[in-house]
Structures are given as structure tokens and as C-alpha cells.
Amino acid sequence: MPQRLTDLFVVFNRDAVLENITARLQAGEEPLHLLDDCRHAMTAVGERFQTGEFFLAELILSAEIFKEVSNLLETRLSRQGPAESKGRVLMATLRGDIHDLGKNILVTLLRSQGFEVQDLGVDVPPAHVIDKAREFQPHFVGFSALITTAFPSMKEAVALLQEAGWRDRVKVMIGGGVTTPAVRDYVSADFQTTDAMEGVSYCLNMSGGK
């Protein structure tokens, strides 16, 4: 059955995936088990992306299907209590930038891989990140940018994490079309990418590949 679900995911057959999940729910399968199967399918999609067989559009399509399955299972899952998380990720597009396309793609992919993600949205003041970090206790903090005016905000947010004694507790990652390794050094982040799947792989590796 899991292999069948993966087969449907890798051809992006949304309707068949939803039918498959619905039928298995009706047959009494555990929602957590079904979610796990979907995550395996998403891992297969991610592997094909990394070998160059799949492209970003196809990651997006499969992540959208995963999102629909999650919504379908949500009510039943909440009755069973929280699923095991691979780690907590706090995401934001910081002050000066209101673009969220890249961030939203990463958030969806991270969730599909079992990470608990809190998305603070766009144009977020750096100080707000620290407040939320105290509440959410993330393992990773991620900042996305489409324009260079967000760089000083990233730098400020990392400095504030340092001041608050949080810097050593989290891995800071930055991403987006305008970022480069030099920007990573400028803001004192741990990781930089322009590739959402690389961001997911980084989180998986840093959290022990769970």
C-alpha cells in the first residue's frame, strides 16, 4: 500500500492520492500511519529532485497534494495528539520585504518531512523573532528574502538572537534568490541556499536525519 501511494505522488495524481487516503481511512487505518506513508512518498519525490529527475515545480505539486492530505487528516490527528516532530522551525521574511513565495514553499516542504513549523509571515520586525523563539523554542530559525533590503534585518535578528542567549541553541538558515554565501557571512547565519530542498536536507541532516 505505501508503494502504491508513492507511485501516485510521483506522477502528481492528486485525485487518486485523495481517493486512496479516503478509502484507507474508511477501512479503519490509523491517520498517523497514513501521514507517515505520505511522508515516505514525499521523501521519494525529494530524492528524485536531488538527482535532477524532478524540478521545483514538481516539488511544489507534490507538496500541495501533501497539504491537502494533511488537511483531510487534521481533525482525526488532533484527536490522537501531536505526531512525532523531527524538529521545530521558526520561519519569517523580515522587515523591508513582503515577498513570501519561497518561504511558503519551504514551509510546506518542511511540514511534509515531519517538521513543526511556525511561520511568522512577512515584514517581520527582528525583535519579534526573539519573542517568538522564546515561546516556540525552535531548533532552526529561517529567513527568506527576495530583495537585498532584507539583509540588514537578517543581520539584526541574528545579533538579537545572540544578545538573548539564543544563538547557540538554534541553527540560523537564510535563503532566497538574492542571497549568497557572502550574505550568510554578513548576517552570521549557519547556512544559505537558493534551493528549498537543500534547506529541507540541511534541517534533516542537522536533526540527525530522523
Add this chain to the structure above:
Amino acid sequence: MADNGISSTERLWAAIRLEKTDRVPIVPTLLPEPAAHLAGISPAKVAADNAVALDAILQAFDDYGGWDSIYPGSYTPVQLQASNVNPLKVRIPGRDLPADYMWQLAEEEILESQDYDTICEMGIDRFYYEHFLGRISDLSTEDVNREIGALFTTFERFLAECQTRNVPPFFMGNGMHPFFTLSLMRSMVAFTKDLYYQPEPVERAIKRMTADIIVSQIPLARQSGLGTWLFTEERASAYFYPPSIFERFWWPYTKQVVDAFWSEGIVTIFHLDQCWDKNIPYFRQLPKGSFILELDSKTDIFAAKEILRGHACFHGDVPAALLSIGQPQEVRDYCRLLIERVGEDGGFILGSGCSVPCNVEPENFRAMIETGKQTVG
């Protein structure tokens, strides 16, 4: 602007024709917001008045010693909406954003799936004004006419100011690839689903919009006598989509457009954002000298040059990050590398990768312009 006895127009066209001259031409993509930053004007002021936007560009041109061709940019974000250049909601400093922010596009799922066939029936221009503009703005017909009038008035002054400075505008006439236009109007995720789950209406709309571009833009470009026009695409590359999508929805229509303009002697300037490494070989199918590739530093310009050496002119690609947080020496080193390797046998125009960033360091901008002038190609 002549030096070494060669005018800027001659230098620019030598590069476009893949020839070498005394040095590479310099054309930074200096739009109103970074120009305002260099000129000490607030982003809110240039976003509200395109005459101020033009003043900012001209002031930067004069303050930094000039360059070979000016990138047209005398517009406001509202005027881009009014003239069917940006089919998106906009957030404007001083109105929707703090006054020191740059204006930004807000991408939402506005176009609906049934609109593809309406575009086919009506053409993109009629569809935009009759069915779409009202979904992204509250501009009335009077507002649209007033904003387009202001665009024309300021553009005439732009042409006169270029003439005074003995430099040509970089292009006249511009359009976005239908693929990119639809992706913005529909939003990227929804558009991607359409490409995979209901491709026929998308394909029909792209076909119609391609014909519309050819009919509407060639007369403008021809009338200007400049010989160049701008064609923008930021989302069709292999960074996003597999070859099957590219070959079906993008490449045939691109060839059609370039061939139509080239048959009139007009060179297409492709503004291509994101990584096009895997798509570059396709461009060999276009006629030699019929196009310029304007790259944003995500595509490997050095590898692209090897593939298209002697076939296409390149424009770029000093990275935005380097211009905003780098050091002047790093900018100089990168510019020299570009001139030596991409410009070694001609066919290269030095410029920024995509737009000069809004927080460009003035000394980095100066380093780019001066290195271009001081380095023998």
C-alpha cells in the same frame, strides 16, 4: 557620451553586433528606487511621481560620470499597473508601506482558470482593462488615462535628456513573456497546477498572447528606431520547470516572437532572472545577433558565453548582493573578470545582475561604472 572618438551608440551597437571596440559599453539597470537611494530621495517620492523618478535616474547618471545607455525607468508602480506592464497588486511606500520601503508586488491568485479562454476570445489587452485591472486596483478609466498621459509626457523628456547627454535609451517597447504574465496573474502555485492538470486552456492563452505581443509591440519598437525591445521572463527556466514544460509552453512562442522582431531588424533583450544554465543551449536555435541575454547572476554567465560565443550578446551580471554588501575592490575584481572572459571577443555589455539593488553602496556603484570605463576589453 563619447570618449576615444567612439560614441556610446556606436559602442553599444558594436557589442550587440558581437564586435569589439575600445571598451565594453556600460548599462546599469538603474530603476527609480536605487536611483533615488543614490540621489538621496525617499522611495515614497519616486513611487508617487514619475517625473521625480526620472530626475533621480538623471541625477545618478550625472553624479556618477555617466554611462553608455540609460535603462528606461521613468514610471511609478501605479503607472505600471495602468499601462498593463505589472498585472499584480502593488504595495506602495507612503501609502501601504513605510516611506523608506521600496514598492513591492503582492502576488495573489487573481486570475481564475476560466479566464484563460476569455483571454483567447478578447486578447490580453481588452481582457486586462475590462476584466482584470479592477481586481488588482481601484483605478478608474480617468485614472488610467491620466497615468498613461504622465508616462508619455515624462518619456518624451527622457528621450530629450538622453539626447542632451549623447546616449541612447537602452530599449523602447517592452513586454513580459505570456508564460510569465499568466504565472503572475494566476500566482505561481496555481499556474503550475494548471500547467500539469489543465494545460490546454493555458496553451491557448499563451498562443493568443504571443500574437498580441507581436501585433502591439513591433510597431512601437519600429517607430522608435532604436532597434531594441525588452522581453522579460523570470519563471520558465529549469530552476522551476522540466524541459517538457519549457518546450511546450515557452520555447516555441519565444522563437516566434524573436523571429517576428528580427524580421524587422529589432533585437530582443531577454531579461532572464533565476538560473537558466540548462536552458541556454536552446538559444542557439535563434538567429545569430538577434538577441541579448540580460542575466541576473544566478545563471553561470561564463558557461553561457562558451555555449553562445559568437552568437549572442550578454548583459550583466554584477550580483545585487555584491553591490549592496560587498566591498568596492570585490566589485572591481568581478567587473574585470566579466570584461576579460565574457567580453574578450566582443558581445558584452557590463551591467548589474537584474536591477541595481535599492540599498546599493554608492562606492560599489561607482566602482562598477569606473571599472567598466577604465578596463580595456
